[in-house]
Amino acid sequence: xxxxxxxxxxxxxxxxxxxxxxxxxxxxxxxxxxxxxxxxxxxxxxxxxxxxxxxxxxxxxxxxxxxxxxxxxxxxxxxxxxxxxxxxxxxxxxxxxxxxxxxxxxxxxxxxxxxxxxxxxxxxxxxxxxxxxxxxxxxxxxxxxxxxxxxxxxxxxxxxxxxxxxxxxxxxxxxxxxxxxxxxxxxxxxxxxxxxxxxxxxxxxxxxxxxxxxxxxxxxxxxxxxxxxxxxxxxxxxxxxxxxxxxxxxxxxxxxxxxxxxxxxxxxxxxxxxxxxxxxxxxxxxxxxxxxxxxxxxxxxxxxxxxxxxxxxxxxxxxxxxxxxxxxxxxxxxxxxxxxxxxxxxxxxxxxxxxxxxxxxxxxxxxxxxxxxxxxxxxxxxxxxxxxxxxxxxxxxxxxxxxxxxxxxxxxxxxxxxxxxxxxxxxxxxxxxxxxxxxxxxxxxxxxxxxxxxxxxxxxxxxxxxxxxxxxxxxxxxxxxxxxxxxxxxxxxxxxxxxxxxxxxxxxxxxxxxxxxxxxxxxxxxxxxxxxxxxxxxxxxxxxxxxxxxxxxxxxxxxxxxxxxxxxxxxxxxxxxxxxxxxxxxxxxxxxxxxxxxxxxxxxxxxxxxxxxxxxxxxxxxxxxxxxxxxxxxxxxxxxxxxxxxxxxxxxxx
Amino acid sequence: xxxxxxxxxxxxxxxxxxxxxxxxxxxxxxxxxxxxxxxxxxxxxxxxxxxxxxxxxxxxxxxxxxxxxxxxxxxxxxxxxxxxxxxxxxxxxxxxxxxxxxxxxxxxxxxxxxxxxxxxxxxxxxxxxxxxxxxxxxxxxxxxxxxxxxxxxxxxxxxxxxxxxxxxxxxxxxxxxxxxxxxxx
Numbered sequence: 001x002x003x004x005x006x007x008x009x010x011x012x013x014x015x016x017x018x019x020x021x022x023x024x025x026x027x028x029x030x031x032x033x034x035x036x037x038x039x040x041x042x043x044x045x046x047x048x049x050x051x052x053x054x055x056x057x058x059x060x061x062x063x064x065x066x067x068x069x070x071x072x073x074x075x076x077x078x079x080x081x082x083x084x085x086x087x088x089x090x091x092x093x094x095x096x097x098x099x100x101x102x103x104x105x106x107x108x109x110x111x112x113x114x115x116x117x118x119x120x121x122x123x124x125x126x127x128x129x130x131x132x133x134x135x136x137x138x139x140x141x142x143x144x145x146x147x148x149x150x151x152x153x154x155x156x157x158x159x160x161x162x163x164x165x166x167x168x169x170x171x172x173x174x175x176x177x178x179x180x181x182x183x184x185x186x187x188x189x190x191x192x193x194x195x196x197x198x199x200x201x202x203x204x205x206x207x208x209x210x211x212x213x214x215x216x217x218x219x220x221x222x223x224x225x226x227x228x229x230x231x232x233x234x235x236x237x238x239x240x241x242x243x244x245x246x247x248x249x250x251x252x253x254x255x256x257x258x259x260x261x262x263x264x265x266x267x268x269x270x271x272x273x274x275x276x277x278x279x280x281x282x283x284x285x286x287x288x289x290x291x292x293x294x295x296x297x298x299x300x301x302x303x304x305x306x307x308x309x310x311x312x313x314x315x316x317x318x319x320x321x322x323x324x325x326x327x328x329x330x331x332x333x334x335x336x337x338x339x340x341x342x343x344x345x346x347x348x349x350x351x352x353x354x355x356x357x358x359x360x361x362x363x364x365x366x367x368x369x370x371x372x373x374x375x376x377x378x379x380x381x382x383x384x385x386x387x388x389x390x391x392x393x394x395x396x397x398x399x400x401x402x403x404x405x406x407x408x409x410x411x412x413x414x415x416x417x418x419x420x421x422x423x424x425x426x427x428x429x430x431x432x433x434x435x436x437x438x439x440x441x442x443x444x445x446x447x448x449x450x451x452x453x454x455x456x457x458x459x460x461x462x463x464x465x466x467x468x469x470x471x472x473x474x475x476x477x478x479x480x481x482x483x484x485x486x487x488x489x490x491x492x493x494x495x496x497x498x499x500x501x502x503x504x505x506x507x508x509x510x511x512x513x514x515x516x517x518x519x520x521x522x523x524x525x526x527x528x529x530x531x532x533x534x535x536x537x538x539x540x541x542x543x544x545x546x547x548x549x550x551x552x553x554x555x556x557x558x559x560x561x562x563x564x565x566x567x568x569x570x571x572x573x574x575x576x577x578x579x580x581x582x583x584x585x586x587x588x589x590x591x592x593x594x595x596x597x598x599x600x601x602x603x604x605x606x607x608x609x610x611x612x613x614x615x616x617x618x619x620x621x622x623x624x625x626x627x628x629x630x631x632x633x634x635x636x637x638x639x640x641x642x643x644x645x646x647x648x649x650x651x652x653x654x
Numbered sequence: 655x656x657x658x659x660x661x662x663x664x665x666x667x668x669x670x671x672x673x674x675x676x677x678x679x680x681x682x683x684x685x686x687x688x689x690x691x692x693x694x695x696x697x698x699x700x701x702x703x704x705x706x707x708x709x710x711x712x713x714x715x716x717x718x719x720x721x722x723x724x725x726x727x728x729x730x731x732x733x734x735x736x737x738x739x740x741x742x743x744x745x746x747x748x749x750x751x752x753x754x755x756x757x758x759x760x761x762x763x764x765x766x767x768x769x770x771x772x773x774x775x776x777x778x779x780x781x782x783x784x785x786x787x788x789x790x791x792x793x794x795x796x797x798x799x800x801x802x803x804x805x806x807x808x809x810x811x812x813x814x815x816x817x818x819x820x821x822x823x824x825x826x827x828x829x830x831x832x833x834x835x836x837x838x839x
Contacts, residue, residue, distance in 0.1 A: 373681055
C-alpha cells in the first residue's frame, strides 16, 4: 500500500511541477498578484508531494519490502539498516527520484528564502525550476519508475554491491547531486533574467549565494568520491580521469568560474552576458554529465545500467533545457552591455584571467572526455584518451591559475598597480622559492613545483588576511578585532584559496608516495619508507553480512612499534564477492596504508604497503574550500541583502 | 564589435550545443540498433597482420616486435593494458586463468611507467610471456587501439582474427574466444 501512495505522490508531483512552471513563467505577465504568489505555494506543495514519494520508497527499503522491484534488486534482509536506506539511491531509478527531490528542494529554498527578490523574478525563477523538474519527474514516472512491483517477491533480495556498502559512498550521491542540482537555481536566475531582459548588480548579488551553496556541495561531493576511491579501491589512487569523474569536474570548473565572475557583475556591472552564459553552461554540464554518462555512450569503469531507450528520452529533455536556454541567450543576451570599465591590471582583469584558464581547462577535459565517441562518429576512427592526456594538458593550464591566485585578491578594483602587490607578496614568494629549492635539491622536480605552487597559494591568501587585519603593524588585539569585523565574504574567499592550495600540496605530495607489494609469512617483516612493517598474525573475524580474514600488522620506527594496522579481506556470501578493506593510519600529513591483497595457499599474506605523504591534504583542502564557501555565505550582505553602499564603506576602511 | 557580429557570436554556444546534441542523438540511435558499441568496435586490423613496430621490454621482461608475432607456434593473444586502468585490473584474474590453461598472452603496456607497472603486476598477477612498453602511444595509434584494456587474437599465420575492446569476461571467453581457439589451432 505504501509504495502505491508513493507512486501516487510522484504523479501528483509531476502535475504540481508543471503547474509551478506554467504559472511561474507566464504569471508575471498577467499582472495579477494571485498568479505571482501561486508559484511559491506550488513549489512548496510540489516539494511536499515529492518528499512523501521519497519517504515511501525509504520506508519500503527500511522494512525490506521485496515486492518493490527496486528494493528486491538492490537490497537484502541481511543488509544493515544504513545501507538499506542509502541503497535506495545506489541504483538508477532511486537515484533519479533523489535527483528530483533535491531539485524540488531547491525550488522550496527559493520560495522560502527568496523573499527579498522582486516577486516577478521569483515567480519566473520558480517557473523555470518547475519546468525542469516536471520534465525529469515525467521521465521518472513513465520510464524509470522506482515503485514497480514484483510478484512473487524473492525471499531475501539480491543484496547490494558490497563495494558500495561504505559510509563514504552512502553520502556521496546526495552531496554530489545537491551540488549538481543546486546549479539549477543559478540557471533559473539566468533564464529569468534573460526573460526580463535585465542583468545588473542585483542579479550578481542574488545569483551568487545559490551558486556558492551548490559549489560547496559539489566540492564536498567530489572530495568524498575521491576519498572513497582512495580508501576502498585499495590502490592508493584518488583520481582516475574516468568519464564519470570528469562529468563532476566539468561543472565544478565552470561553477568556480561563475562564482568569480558573478563578483564582477555585482561590484562592477561588467561581464554580464558571460556570467549568464556560465550559469547556463554550468547547469547544462551538470545535466549532461549526470545523464549522458548513464546512457552508456562513454566508456566508463563506473557501471550504470545502460539503457539507450531511456537515453533518447533524456536527450530530448536535455535538448529542450539546454537548447532552449541557449536560444534565449542568443536572442536576448546581445543587448546586455557592460557599464563598468577597468584597466588591464585590476581585480577585474585577474578574475577574467581566472575565467579564461578555468574555461580552457574545462574545454580540454570536455574534449578529452567526448573525443572517443565523437571521433568514431565523425571519422570512424577508434582512439583512447586516458590519464596521461589529462595530466599533460590540465597541469600546464593549472599553473597560471595557481600563480594568478596569489595576486588576484590583492589587486584593487578598476585600476591597480602591480609593484606594491609584488612587494606585499615577498613572503609568499620566498616561502614558495624555499620549498621549491629544498625539494628540487632532492631531485623531486614535479613535487617541488607542486609543493611550491601550493605553498604560494596558501601563503598569498594568508598575506591577504594579514594585510586586511594589519597584522604585526598594529597591536595583536587590534588585529584580532579587525579580523572579526572583516566582511565574511573576504575571509571565505581566503579560506577557499587556502583550501585549494592545501589540495595542491596534497596532490604534489602524493607524487612522492612509495609502494611495495610483499608476500609475508606471519612473523616476517619488510622495510618501507623508513619503517619496519611486520605481519604478526592472520585470523578470522565476524562481520554483519560478511566474514573476514584480518591481517595484524605492526609498524615500527627507530623507537619501536608505534602502530598496529588491521587490513582485512571481506567475503560477502550473498554476492560471492570479496572486498579488500584497507587499513589507513594518518597523522594528518602522512598516510600509512596497508591492503591485505590475498592470502596464499601455503599460508602467508600478500600485502600492499604504501606510504603516501600529504595524502590527507587533498581532502582536507576540499573540506576547507567547502567551509570557506559556507563561511562566505554567512556574509551579512547575502543574509539580509544589505545595500551596496555599506560594503563600499567597509572596503575603504580595510 | 558591430551589433551583427555580436549577435552571431552569441549564437555560437547554441550552434555548438545543437551539433553536440545531434551527435549524441546519432550515437544513441546507433547504440539502440546495435551499430555502435562503445566497448567493442570492429578493428581495421582484422584479417591483416599488425603494422610494423618494435617495442622495448619493461618491468624486467622481454619486449617484442611485429616480426616476433608473425608466425606464432599456436594462436595467441596480444593484450593492451595499463596500470592506471581499472578494467585492466578487473580482467587480470581471467587472463591469469587463460595463461594457466596454456594460452600464450603477450602484453603491451600503454603509456605506462615501470614502477607502477611492477606494482600492478605484483598485485594482479602476471599472465604475460612477454611484455612490451608503448610509452609514446604511437604503436597503439597504428593498431587502432580504442582504449585499454583491449585484446587481439592472432592466428598461426600472424593475422589478427578478432579484437575485443574492454575487459574480457568469462562469457566472452566462452562465446567467442574458445570457438576461435578451436577454429584456428
